[in-house]
Amino acid sequence: MPVENSNTAQRRSKVSIKSIQSMYKRKEAISMMTAQDYPSGLVVDQSGIDVCLVGDSLAMVSLGFDSTNPLTVEDMLHHCRAVARGAKAPFIVADLPYGSYEANPDDAVRVSLRFIKEGNCDAVKLEGGVEMAETIRRITRVGIPVLAHIGLTPQRQSALGGFRVQAKTAKQASALLTDAFAVQEAGAFGVVVEAIPAEIAGYITEQLKIPTIGIGAGVHCSGQVLVQNDALGLFDRFVPKFTKQYCNLNEIITSALREYHEDVKTRRFPAPQNTYPIDAAQLEKFYALERERTGVHHNQQEHDEENRTAHAAML
Numbered sequence: 001m002p003v004e005n006s007n008t009a010q011r012r013s014k015v016s017i018k019s020i021q022s023m024y025k026r027k028e029a030i031s032m033m034t035a036q037d038y039p040s041g042l043v044v045d046q047s048g049i050d051v052c053l054v055g056d057s058l059a060m061v062s063l064g065f066d067s068t069n070p071l072t073v074e075d076m077l078h079h080c081r082a083v084a085r086g087a088k089a090p091f092i093v094a095d096l097p098y099g100s101y102e103a104n105p106d107d108a109v110r111v112s113l114r115f116i117k118e119g120n121c122d123a124v125k126l127e128g129g130v131e132m133a134e135t136i137r138r139i140t141r142v143g144i145p146v147l148a149h150i151g152l153t154p155q156r157q158s159a160l161g162g163f164r165v166q167a168k169t170a171k172q173a174s175a176l177l178t179d180a181f182a183v184q185e186a187g188a189f190g191v192v193v194e195a196i197p198a199e200i201a202g203y204i205t206e207q208l209k210i211p212t213i214g215i216g217a218g219v220h221c222s223g224q225v226l227v228q229n230d231a232l233g234l235f236d237r238f239v240p241k242f243t244k245q246y247c248n249l250n251e252i253i254t255s256a257l258r259e260y261h262e263d264v265k266t267r268r269f270p271a272p273q274n275t276y277p278i279d280a281a282q283l284e285k286f287y288a289l290e291r292e293r294t295g296v297h298h299n300q301q302e303h304d305e306e307n308r309t310a311h312a313a314m315l
């Protein structure tokens with residue numbers, strides 16, 4: 001099968017904050033997908049997706065934690081750098097890790113600068129509404145675009161009582177709208193709205209003059225985001241209602257690895273085409289050297305015979 005070489009494939013141009021704003025103005029839906037390493041960043045790049053989120057969900061999908069909270073800044077920077085090597089064209093947003101930005105705006109500015117300077121990202125994302133407005137203002141003031149995240153904020157799952165749908169009551173919906181206005185006013189270039197009723201997300205989208213990026217928030221948002229592992233069927237824990245699984249990579253990969261395992265056991269792999277030859281004269285010479293060294297006569301036919309005997313004994 002011919003494999004498209006990324007060196008010869010045409011490179012699309014870099015998505016900027018300006019292109020995001022122009023998509024929003026044209027009412028063109030913004031597509032965003034997470035990535036956590038070089039290959040997952042590469043496929044986000046190759047599939048034409050606009051925005052690549054290095055989501056802290058990687059704590060769960062790549063590192064196997066039960067929540068996003070244990071992820072450190074150093075962990076996240078390591079993943080961001082790998083994603084950036086693969087996702088050349090998409091606008092790259094880094095999720096600020098839990099505990100790195102909440103205590104005060106100075107911390108938030110410092111850590112955000114690290115994600116631009118050392119993480120090779122274009123923007124940062126942080127969870128919170130009204131209470132994070134001052135922090136968002138401070139980060140944007142030093143020239144770093146901020147994506148806000150309201151509704152289900154997974155880093156606060158303990159206070160929320162788990163990964164629960166938000167804004168299901170009129171009062172909570174009003175509070176969420178207040179959060180949305182606050183992050184917009186603070187200078188966020190967009191806001192992720194997670195796990196809220198579609199009508200509320202649609203209403204917030206109408207009210208704002210910055211794009212809403214929905215995950216479990218219905219079709220009326222300005223854009224959509226999914227965790228790549230969920231979309232590809234490469235995660236073993238939960239399947240949120242809002243996920244659309246486009247393929248089942250877990251199944252495909254497991255069956256491929258089973259086949260490999262069988263090939264090794266049955267010695268179908270490696271086949272001659274996976275094997276390096278040696279010039280016959282050189283091989284004869286080598287055996288001659290060995291005869292001299294050991295005094296034992298040894299040739300390839302004998303060697304093959306030994307292998308067959310050993311294999312038969314194993315079965």
Ligand SMILES: Nc1nc(=O)c2c([nH]1)NC[C@@H]1CN(c3ccc(C(=O)N[C@@H](CCC(=O)O)C(=O)O)cc3)CN21
Pocket residue numbers: 056057060061068152154163164165195227229230235238239240241242
């Ligand atoms: N793989 C993965 N995908 C995600 O979307 C994701 C993560 N990890 N980690 C961080 C957060 C956690 N998220 C989640 C996790 C579970 C549900 C979930 O199970 N929701 C229930 C509804 C619960 C209720 O009744 O309110 C569902 O059935 O969709 C939702 C969001 C979203 N984020």
Ligand SMILES: CC(C)C(=O)C(=O)O
Pocket residue numbers: 034053054055056057058095149192194215225226227
């Ligand atoms: C689900 C998205 C929005 C996220 O925050 C993540 O992947 O961490």
Ligand SMILES: [Mg+2]
Pocket residue numbers: 055056057068095154
């Ligand atoms: Mg996140």
